[in-house]
Amino acid sequence: MQPSLTPxxxxxxxxxxxxxxxxxxxxxxxDRRTGLVFEDETYTYHDMVEAAARRCQLALECRDEGPLxxxxxxxxxxxxxxxxxGAAxxGAAxxxxxxxxxxxxLRDDIAHMDCQLLVVEDRHAGLLExxxxxxxxxxxxxxxxxxxxxxxxxQVADLPDVQVQPEDPFLYVFTSGSTGKPKACRVGHxxxxxxxxxxxxxxGLTSDDRLYEAMPFFHSSILMSCWASxxxxxARHVMRRxxxxxxxxxxxxxxxxxxxxxxxxxxxxxxxxxxxxxDSNNPLRSGQGxxxxxxxxxxxxxxxxxxxxxxxxxxxxxxxxxxxAESPFGSLGRPYSDxxxxxxxxxxxxxxxxxxxxxxxxxxxxEAIGEIVDRSAGERFEGYYKNPxxxxxxxxxxxxxxxxxxxxxxxxxxxxxxxxxxxxxxxxENLSTSVIERIMERDASAVAxxxxxxxxxxxxxxxxxxxxxxxxxxxxxxxxxRFLDEQGDLSPKMRPRYVRVTGEMPLTGSQxxxxxxxxxxxxxTNDALWQKTPKGExxxxxxxxxxx
Numbered sequence: 227m228q229p230s231l232t233p234x235x236x237x238x239x240x241x242x243x244x245x246x247x248x249x250x251x252x253x254x255x256x257d258r259r260t261g262l263v264f265e266d267e268t269y270t271y272h273d274m275v276e277a278a279a280r281r282c283q284l285a286l287e288c289r290d291e292g293p294l295x296x297x298x299x300x301x302x303x304x305x306x307x308x309x310x311x312g313a314a315x316x317g318a319a320x321x322x323x324x325x326x327x328x329x330x331x332l333r334d335d336i337a338h339m340d341c342q343l344l345v346v347e348d349r350h351a352g353l354l355e356x357x358x359x360x361x362x363x364x365x366x367x368x369x370x371x372x373x374x375x376x377x378x379x380x381q382v383a384d385l386p387d388v389q390v391q392p393e394d395p396f397l398y399v400f401t402s403g404s405t406g407k408p409k410a411c412r413v414g415h416x417x418x419x420x421x422x423x424x425x426x427x428x429x430g431l432t433s434d435d436r437l438y439e440a441m442p443f444f445h446s447s448i449l450m451s452c453w454a455s456x457x458x459x460x461a462r463h464v465m466r467r468x469x470x471x472x473x474x475x476x477x478x479x480x481x482x483x484x485x486x487x488x489x490x491x492x493x494x495x496x497x498x499x500x501x502x503x504x505d506s507n508n509p510l511r512s513g514q515g516x517x518x519x520x521x522x523x524x525x526x527x528x529x530x531x532x533x534x535x536x537x538x539x540x541x542x543x544x545x546x547x548x549x550x551a552e553s554p555f556g557s558l559g560r561p562y563s564d565x566x567x568x569x570x571x572x573x574x575x576x577x578x579x580x581x582x583x584x585x586x587x588x589x590x591x592x593e594a595i596g597e598i599v600d601r602s603a604g605e606r607f608e609g610y611y612k613n614p615x616x617x618x619x620x621x622x623x624x625x626x627x628x629x630x631x632x633x634x635x636x637x638x639x640x641x642x643x644x645x646x647x648x649x650x651x652x653x654x655e656n657l658s659t660s661v662i663e664r665i666m667e668r669d670a671s672a673v674a675x676x677x678x679x680x681x682x683x684x685x686x687x688x689x690x691x692x693x694x695x696x697x698x699x700x701x702x703x704x705x706x707x708r709f710l711d712e713q714g715d716l717s718p719k720m721r722p723r724y725v726r727v728t729g730e731m732p733l734t735g736s737q738x739x740x741x742x743x744x745x746x747x748x749x750x751t752n753d754a755l756w757q758k759t760p761k762g763e764x765x766x767x768x769x770x771x772x773x774x
Contacts (some may be wrong), residue, residue, distance in 0.1 A: 231428060236562075239423045246415035247314035248390040250457045251275060255385065257460060259433065263481060264304050264465045271460065274311060276383045277304075281312030283381040286388075288343050288365060294318035295398070297341035299325055299350045301467045305369040306443050309345055310453065314415070317388045319395040321410070322444035325350045326735035333357040339398060339410060339611065345369060392416030398611050399446040401541050409616050411541045412608040413446055421543070422454035428535065429485060429512045433460035436509075438483035440466040440474070441492065445736045446541045451487040451514040461485075469737070471495035475530075478508050488515035490737030491674055493522040497529065498673040498696055506531035517738060520556045521667050523549075538642065544607040544626040545600045547640055556586075556664055557639040558632070565602035568594070568634045571646075574623060580633040580641070585714035591656055594633040595643050600626045631658065648741065650679040651686045652719045659741075662720050666691055669709050671699040674731045676739050680724070680748045688723040692744055692753075694731045701727045703756055703764035724749065725756040725764060 231239075244250050254261070257271035269277070285296055296313050298320060300306045306322075313320035321339045323332065332353060336344065337360050344361055346354065348370040359366075367374050396415045400408040431437075437456045441448045456463050464481045466473075474496050477483070493515075510532040518526075518536045527534050538547035538558045545566055549559035568577040577596035581589040588594065600606075607626050610616050620627055631643035643649075643658035650657045659677040666675040674694045679687035695701065703725075710721055728751075732740040749755060749769045757767035 231424070235427070236424060239427055240420050244419060244458070245392045246390045246394070247311075247396050247418055247454065247457075248317070248388070248415065250419065250454070251278060251311045251314050252385060254457065254460065259460065260462050261460075262304060262307060262463045262465060265467075267304060269304065274308060275385075277308040277378075278311030278315055279383045279385055280378045280381040281309055282315040282318075282386055282388075283384075284367075284377060285312065285316045285318055285343060286386060287381070290342055292340060292342070293395075295321055295339055295341045297321045297323055297336055297339060297344040299323045299344065299346045299353070300369070300443075301325070301347065301349070302439060302443050302465050303347065303369070303467060304465065305345065305347075307453065307463065307465065310443075310449070311457075314390065314396060315386055315388065317390045317394060319398055321398045324400060324408075324442075324444050324735040325353065328353065329357070333359060335400065335408070336361075343367060390415060392419075395608075397446065397449070399444070399449075399541050409613055410611040411446070411543075412611060413541075413543070414608055417543055417606075417608065418450060418454050419458070421450045422458050425451050425514055426455040426459050429455075429514060431455060431459050431461055431485060435459070435461040435485050435511075436464050436481060436483045437461050438464045438466070438478055438481065438486035440469040440477070440486070441488055442469075442736060445489055446543075447489045447516055447539070448487045452485075472499055475499075475505065475508060478510055482509050484509050484511045486510065486513045488513060488518065488737075490517050491731070491733065491739065492737060493518045493526045493534075494674050497522060497525055501529065505529050508532075519664065519667050521664075524555075538630075538640075540628060540630075542607055542620065542626075544620075545598060545628050554635070554637075554639055557635070557641050559640070560638045561600075561640060563600055563602060566598065566600045566640070568596040568632055568640070569599040569625075569627075571597045571627070577633065580635050582635075583715075587715040587717060588633065588658075588661065591633070591643075591658065595631055595649075595656070595658060596633070597646065598628040598630045598632045598640065600628075631660075645741075648678075650677070650689055652682075652689055653686065655717075655719045657689065657717075657720060662689070662691065662722075665713050665716050665720065666693070668713065669693070669706070671695050671701075671705075674739070676731060676741055676744055677722075678741055678744045680745075682723075689720070690724045690726055690744075690749070691722040692726040692728055692731070694728050701725065701754065701756065707763060721758065721762070723758050724767065726751065726753050727756075728753045 254271040255275045261271035262269040343365045345367050392415050395412050397413040398410040437452045439452045512533045514535050523534045546562045547558040553559040578593040580594040629646045632640045634640050642660045644660040648659045662677040663675045672693050676692045682688045732743040755767040756764040
C-alpha cells in the first residue's frame, strides 16, 4: 500500500495547476499515445480530445437559455468518455443517469435536471418510450444511429473559446438511493481535479499505468479514481461496458491493467470465483475504492498481490476518511480533517470515545455511536440541484451531517456503524448493523452479508442476517452455531433470530447493498430461512401467511 500523503504534500497538489477538467483535456490535445482501449477499439489522447471537441461544438450549437446540462444514459462506452471531456470543454455540466432506474423515476430524474440534450444508446433507448420527457425528440441523440455521427462529423474539431473556472459545475451525480430518494450532487471542476490528483499521487500513477474501468460511470467515485486520475497523468484507460467478476482477472491480464477502481461489493464477488494457484500472477499493482469490507480487502490483497486503498467518502465530498497501513483492522482510518468527529444528533455534543474489551467488542455503544459530522465542511459541500430541503438537512449549525453512524477510538480512528435508520434495538440494546456484518463476514462460506431488523413479537426488533453463500456452499446450522461460538467479539444480542440464505443480494445500480429492499421484504421471501430456537439452535422456518 502506498504511504499516505502528508498535509503539506496534499496542499501542494491542490495549489498546483491544472485546476479544471477543461485544462486537463486541453493539455492532451497533441498526445499521440494510446489513451483508451474498449473491446477492439483503440484511441489516442489526441483522438479523444478531437472527439470531445466535436461533441462540445454540438452542445454549444444546441444551447438555449439557462444552464447547459447534458444528460447521458449510457453504459461504459467510448461515447460516455468523449462526452465527459466534451462537457468540460463547453463549460457544461454532465448528468450521468442510472440505467437501472425505470418509468416515472427515470422520467423525474431527467426532468429535474433541465437537460438541454440527452445522449442514449440503443440498449437503453427503450427505457424512454412512453415517458413524457421535457425534451424535443431532436435533442435526444442516439450514439448507435448514423445520423448522430453525421452531425458530429459536420462539427469542427477546434477547441472552443470557453472560460471554465474551478467553481463551475462539471457533474451532477445522483446519490445511490440506498437511504432515500436520489439527490443530484454538484461536483465542481476544482473538486474533481483535486481528488483526481490526490488519488493519482497516492497510488503513484504515471503515464505507464493502465487503468481498468469496469464500474458504472454514473458513480462519482469511479470518475474521480479512474477517469479523471488517468487524464491527469496520461495513463491508458481500459474501459469495460459492465463489470464481470468471472471476467475480471482474464481482462486484467489480457490488457496489462495495473490499477482499478471499485465501489460497493465487487471485491466480494471476485473473491467468490474459483481460486487458482496463479491468481497472484497478474499485472495489478493497486486499486482504489470504497465500501469494501476489511476482510475482503485483506483477502483480495493476499490472493491477487494487489494493494487496496479503501476510503470513506460520500458523493457530496464533505467528509473523507482513508485507511492506511497503520489503521486498526475494521476501522475506516483517520479523517483528513480534524473537524470530522462523531456527534450525538439529538444534543449536537461530541460522543464519548469508544471503549473495547479484550475481544475487541465495543463496550459503550449507546454513548459512543453517533453521526459522522464535519464541523468545517459547509464550505466544501457544493449542494444539490434544486433541492434546498435536502441541503438544509445536510447543513445544520453550519456543520455537515453525513447521515452515517460511527464511533471513534482514542487514536482518532473512525469505525463505520451503519446508516441512520440502520441501528437495531434487540432486548433494549442498540446494535450496529455494520459491526454485525463485519463479524458475520468472517464465515468462510459467505460471499456477502447484510443485517437488518424485523419487528419483534413483543417490543423492539428481531435481527435478521441475510447471507449469500459461495456457489459450492450450503447453509449448515450446526456449523453456523459453531462459528458464532468462536467469535469472541460477538455479543449475545448479536446472534441473529433469523438467518436468510439468498442466491443473490439485492444491489443498487452502483453495486451497493440495497437494505431498503431487504427491510421491505422482512421475512416475506422465497429465500430459505432459519430461526433460532429457545435452545439457541437453528431450524428451518416457514413464515405464516399474512391474514387477508
